[in-house]
Amino acid sequence: MxxxxxxxxxxxxxxIAPAFADGDAAAGQASYATCIACHGDNAQGNKALNAPRLNHLEPVYIAAQLHKFRSGARGGEGATATAKTMAPMAAVLADDAAVVNVAAYIAGLESPAxxxxxxxxxxxxxxxxxxxxxxxxxxxxxxxxxxxxxxxxxxxxxxxxxxxxxxxxxxxxxxxxxxxxxxxxxxxxxxxxxxxxxxxxxxxxxxxx
Ligand code: HEC
Ligand code: HEC
Known part of the structure; x- marks a missing residue:
């Protein structure tokens, strides 16, 4: 049942999931500099900061979550403290192209389980x-x-x-x-x-x- x-x-x-245009990973590398302090240089995550591993995720999902953090659909009022920590970080990205590019860069990184x-x-x-x-x-x-x-x-x-x-x-x-x-x-x-x-x-x- x-x-x-x-x-x-x-x-x-x-x-229907909307079509997703691949980003430019090289261009995304520069924006990722802001993310390293919490997510680590290979996006391997850092439990002590509650910042998760990201490099196993598809670029389309990373970008979708960044859009949600930017719009307040995730990490806004009523959200967990950890999601509220992430929201202003997503807001630092200049525009939609920067979101897609940083997502492409992250998805190309590797780290052990x-x-x-x-x-x-x-x-x-x-x-x-x-x-x-x-x-x-x-x-x-x-x-x-x-x-x-x-x-x-x-x-x-x-x-x-x-x-x-x-x-x-x-x-x-x-x-x-x-x-x-x-x-x-x-x-x-x-x-x-x-x-x-x-x-x-x-x-x-x-x-x-
Ligand atoms: C101050 C620390 C901090 C910085 C800097 C930071 N993040 Fe985060 N990030 C977090 C935390 C904490 C979470 C977990 C949010 C939650 O618990 O819902 C998170 C979650 C995420 C998620 C959601 C992953 C998932 O599986 O749902 C993405 C994507 C992400 N961050 C990308 C980025 C990007 C890209 C940058 C740089 C522009 C960045 N983060 C900078 C702390 C940070
Ligand atoms: C109807 C389809 C569907 C089913 C069934 C489903 N999920 Fe999900 N799950 C989703 C979608 C869609 C998302 C993305 C949510 C978003 O965009 O924030 C998600 C996100 C998640 C996340 C967040 C991952 C991250 O990196 O942020 C976890 C954890 C998860 N699902 C676990 C589960 C578990 C465990 C089950 C079974 C009990 C389950 N899901 C069943 C559709 C589903």
Missing amino acids: IRHTLLFLAGAALA STATVEGDTNMGADYYNQFCGACHGAGAVGNPALNSPRLAGGDDWYLQAQLLAFRSGERGAHPDDKTGKQMRAMAMILPNEQAVRDVVAYLHSLGQ
Whole structure:
């Protein structure tokens, strides 16, 4: 029953992702200088600053999130303190071209998988993932840009956990202009409890990069 609902949602709500023009990574390198202090020189992330790894993400998703931070759809009123830290940083980027270029630069960077910090039952997590998440995020959690769904494999486990909790509390995905966040918010709320959040995150981390 739930499976059918998910397939319906995946088909109906996410039919068309707009075309995305690739940015100029060389031009984006200069803007990335502002980001290094928190995200690191290879966009490997820095847990002590709550700044996540970024280099596993598709440029289209990085740019979409930067646009949300710039418009206030993410990181505005009612958001987590960490999202509010990021919003003014996205505002530093000069224009839409700068957003797309820095996204292209970040996606070309590399770093090893981060270490596990969240404990959970990976078998339970795999069950939850296959039942509730895979339709959008794909087998192996590699993401599906056509459904606006980001890659989760390779993401920092502490960050994935924090985002799922933020979706559940409405600190992310509740802004009226955040349509894709709203879709994900509904999905995060399907998980029965916070142990299930840890289980699915532990499973995602076990997938490696
Ligand atoms: C002061 C530290 C800081 C700086 C500088 C900073 N960020 Fe961030 N960034 C963060 C934090 C903290 C988060 C996590 C936000 C959250 O918890 O929702 C974040 C999140 C992001 C995300 C969302 C990733 C995802 O998977 O959803 C992107 C994209 C991003 N930053 C890009 C950038 C870019 C590009 C720059 C430079 C223009 C930059 N950041 C500069 C702290 C920073
Ligand atoms: C209906 C499709 C759909 C389903 C099903 C779905 N997601 Fe998502 N997910 C999305 C979309 C779309 C986004 C991007 C949200 C945005 O644009 O802010 C997202 C974003 C996320 C993020 C934030 C990643 C980041 O780097 O910021 C996490 C974590 C996540 N999903 C985990 C899950 C988990 C775990 C499940 C299963 C319980 C799940 N998703 C089910 C569509 C879906």
